Amino acid sequence: MxxxxxxxxxxxxxxxxxxxxxxxxxxxxxLSGVSIAFEKGSFWAILGPSGSGKSTMLNLLGCLDRPSExxxxxxxxxxxxxxxxQLSEMRLNHLGFxxxxxxxxxxxxxxxxxxxxxxxxxxxxxxxxxxxRELASKVxxxxxxxxxxxxxxxxxxxxxxxxRALANDPAILLADEPTGNLDSHxxxxxxxxLQELNQQGKTVIMVTHEQDIAAFAQHRMYMxxxxxxxxxxxx
Amino acid sequence: MYYxxxxxEVKLGVKNLLLHKLRxxxxxxxxxxxxxxxxxxxxxxxxxSKEALDRIxxxxxxxxxxxxxKSIEEESQTNVRSMMSVYGLLYEDEIRLRVTFxxxxxxxxxKEVRKEGRLGERAMELRVVGTTPRWFDLIxxxxxxxxxxxxxxxxxxxxxxxxxxxxxxxxxxxxNTIGQTLRLGGEYFEVVGxxxxxxxxxxxIQTPDQExxxxxxINVARERYGDILTKNLSGTRSMEKVELHQIIAxxxxxxxxxxxxxxxxxxxxxxxxxxxxKISVPLTLxxxxxxxxxxxxxxxxxxxxxxxxVGGIGIMNIMxxxxxxRTREIGIRRAIGAKKKxxxxxxxxxxxxxxxxxxLIGMGLGLLIPFLxxxxxxxxxxxxxxxxxxxxxxxxxxxxxxxxxPAIRASNLDPIVALRHE
Ligand SMILES: Nc1ncnc2c1ncn2[C@@H]1O[C@H](COP(=O)(O)OP(=O)(O)OP(=O)(O)O)[C@@H](O)[C@H]1O
Ligand SMILES: [Mg+2]
Numbered sequence: 298m299x300x301x302x303x304x305x306x307x308x309x310x311x312x313x314x315x316x317x318x319x320x321x322x323x324x325x326x327x328l329s330g331v332s333i334a335f336e337k338g339s340f341w342a343i344l345g346p347s348g349s350g351k352s353t354m355l356n357l358l359g360c361l362d363r364p365s366e367x368x369x370x371x372x373x374x375x376x377x378x379x380x381x382x383q384l385s386e387m388r389l390n391h392l393g394f395x396x397x398x399x400x401x402x403x404x405x406x407x408x409x410x411x412x413x414x415x416x417x418x419x420x421x422x423x424x425x426x427x428x429x430r431e432l433a434s435k436v437x438x439x440x441x442x443x444x445x446x447x448x449x450x451x452x453x454x455x456x457x458x459x460x461r462a463l464a465n466d467p468a469i470l471l472a473d474e475p476t477g478n479l480d481s482h483x484x485x486x487x488x489x490x491l492q493e494l495n496q497q498g499k500t501v502i503m504v505t506h507e508q509d510i511a512a513f514a515q516h517r518m519y520m521x522x523x524x525x526x527x528x529x530x531x532x
Numbered sequence: 533m534y535y536x537x538x539x540x541e542v543k544l545g546v547k548n549l550l551l552h553k554l555r556x557x558x559x560x561x562x563x564x565x566x567x568x569x570x571x572x573x574x575x576x577x578x579x580x581s582k583e584a585l586d587r588i589x590x591x592x593x594x595x596x597x598x599x600x601x602k603s604i605e606e607e608s609q610t611n612v613r614s615m616m617s618v619y620g621l622l623y624e625d626e627i628r629l630r631v632t633f634x635x636x637x638x639x640x641x642x643k644e645v646r647k648e649g650r651l652g653e654r655a656m657e658l659r660v661v662g663t664t665p666r667w668f669d670l671i672x673x674x675x676x677x678x679x680x681x682x683x684x685x686x687x688x689x690x691x692x693x694x695x696x697x698x699x700x701x702x703x704x705x706x707x708n709t710i711g712q713t714l715r716l717g718g719e720y721f722e723v724v725g726x727x728x729x730x731x732x733x734x735x736x737i738q739t740p741d742q743e744x745x746x747x748x749x750i751n752v753a754r755e756r757y758g759d760i761l762t763k764n765l766s767g768t769r770s771m772e773k774v775e776l777h778q779i780i781a782x783x784x785x786x787x788x789x790x791x792x793x794x795x796x797x798x799x800x801x802x803x804x805x806x807x808x809x810k811i812s813v814p815l816t817l818x819x820x821x822x823x824x825x826x827x828x829x830x831x832x833x834x835x836x837x838x839x840x841x842v843g844g845i846g847i848m849n850i851m852x853x854x855x856x857x858r859t860r861e862i863g864i865r866r867a868i869g870a871k872k873k874x875x876x877x878x879x880x881x882x883x884x885x886x887x888x889x890x891x892l893i894g895m896g897l898g899l900l901i902p903f904l905x906x907x908x909x910x911x912x913x914x915x916x917x918x919x920x921x922x923x924x925x926x927x928x929x930x931x932x933x934x935x936x937x938p939a940i941r942a943s944n945l946d947p948i949v950a951l952r953h954e
Pocket of ligand 2: 351352353
């Protein structure tokens with residue numbers, strides 16, 4: 298099938314993707330043949346029991362890893378054929394990450410954390426500062442620019458992470474249990490932020506355990522034993 | 533859109549190092565002391581060898597010095613068999629040297645006599661050297677007052693004398709001595725000039741003008757005093773007949789010095805039955821001194837190398853700990869899109885900044901220590917620009933060599949695993 302066809306509607310497409318981890322002599326099959334297309338501008342929640350392969354799928358979608366088998370087409374590139382530097386470039390230019398444990402650099406300020414992708418994209422410092430400030434006010438943290446992550450609440454830290462994920466204006470936002478370390482009230486606030494971003498056109502793919510969090514997404518994918526069990530929501 | 537990337541990378545490195553000021557400082561100390569001791573040791577070594585080399589250079593690297601010496605058999609026979617021992621260089625030898633060797637530009641004969649010198653009330657035994665004006669071309673010493681011997685003195689066989697500072701001191705004479713009359717033995721001489729000596733000289737290297745008190749024209753010395761020297765040694769009178777005590781031969785270039793010296797040796801062997809002369813070549817001494825210096829530098833270099841190695845291992849140790857400590861940060865940077873190369877650069881810049889800063893502080897120390905040594909112990913030291921450049925270069929190299937492994941280790945972390953790291 299022609300790669301151009303994938304581009305029409307799909308932001309990312311997995312095609313019979315397998316992922317096998319080698320644990321000593323034992324092989325662990327984290328994904329055993331997954332095929333799915335994530336449409337541009339869609340909002341997905343991935344659910345399923347622990348160990349079902351949710352994070353594995355998200356890491357593959359995030360170009361942090363390559364499939365053991367099958368193809369992953371992102372932005373017209375077959376990711377399975379890219380080398381390490383090219384994977385880095387895909388992450389840098391097309392993807393944004395939000396993690397459960399925020400993963401901010403502790404010694405850097407809010408502003409510097411948001412600027413991190415821009416640093417690697419080689420932005421002019423002034424333009425980069427300006428963009429970081431814009432993003433900080435977008436997530437409501439314009440008055441916390443010079444704070445360190447430790448001085449912020451969990452919700453605020455996750456907002457910084459969202460702002461950082463948006464800095465490179467990615468096509469897809471990937472979130473692995475973004476509310477997992479937050480209380481339900483703060484979690485819902487973050488979800489509202491993601492929903493808003495999705496309404497502005499970003500494709501959002503999120504792993505979660507919680508039904509009420511998953512309810513924010515248009516599509517809910519249930520996984521089991523490294524396979525997609527079913528998909529709920531409008532399609 | 534591309535701003536000066538390297539300035540930013542260095543800034544980031546400095547910022548991370550400043551997060552742990554004490555740790556960074558302690559890590560740096562190894563290089564500080566390594567570099568400091570390299571420079572200081574080289575400065576002391578350079579100072580000592582410069583002194584030795586200067587001393588030898590004063591002898592003239594283009595000169596060959598041939599001296600009269602009593603042969604060993606003569607030494608033991610003198611008192612037993614004859615009252616007079618005859619040995620040493622001959623007036624003819626000087627002429628022969630000049631005629632035989634085209635490479636010899638110049639020869640200077642030296643005839644020594646010991647005479648009582650009397651200047652006004654003061655009388656002292658003086659070591660007087662009869663020589664030609666060419667002496668003063670070869671053994672260049674600054675003139676203190678008056679003039680040196682001139683060709684005219686020689687031609688007219690004038691009774692003129694040039695004192696050295698050594699002689700001046702013995703006679704308690706001042707600068708007003710110029711023009712006064714000095715009695716040497718039974719003869720009267722006009723003092724026409726005063727020259728400096730070579731200065732304090734130690735070791736076994738002797739300059740030809742060491743301990744000379746006065747110079748007179750050689751033909752005057754020969755005519756007035758003859759070739760026979762009478763010595764009163766513990767009651768026994770001994771007599772020696774020596775024509776010339778020394779001949780200094782100046783060769784046209786340093787390349788010919790050693791060949792000429794061996795030529796002179798074979799020539800003298802032909803004309804002297806006994807080995808009653810000694811040839812010394814300042815250039816050979818210079819070469820030996822330089823070889824010694826090289827050995828010395830190699831030893832110092834190895835010691836310094838070891839201390840820098842220790843410093844480098846210290847840096848590597850801390851950087852490895854730092855990589856472990858910052859695993860998560862590395863994971864974050866990689867997830868966001870940093871390439872392996874950029875992670876390597878980041879960590880490498882930190883180690884190079886660390887080691888170079890250590891190197892610069894070490895340079896300060898390396899300048900201070902020799903200064904203090906000279907100030908307090910009076911030892912000569914020479915801090916060469918080369919040693920400074922070398923140390924700085926080495927300290928940067930230490931940063932790169934010992935930083936590369938931790939940096940590569942950091943870059944090879946799997947981002948997924950690194951992100952999960954606690
Ligand atoms: N780096 C790895 N090495 C070996 N096995 C791994 C690795 N990463 C994941 N696995 C295994 O792959 C399977 C899927 O893991 P994954 O992290 O994708 O699960 P998950 O659905 O995200 O679970 P959870 O809800 O607990 O986060 C598990 O059996 C896990 O042990
Ligand atoms: Mg998971």
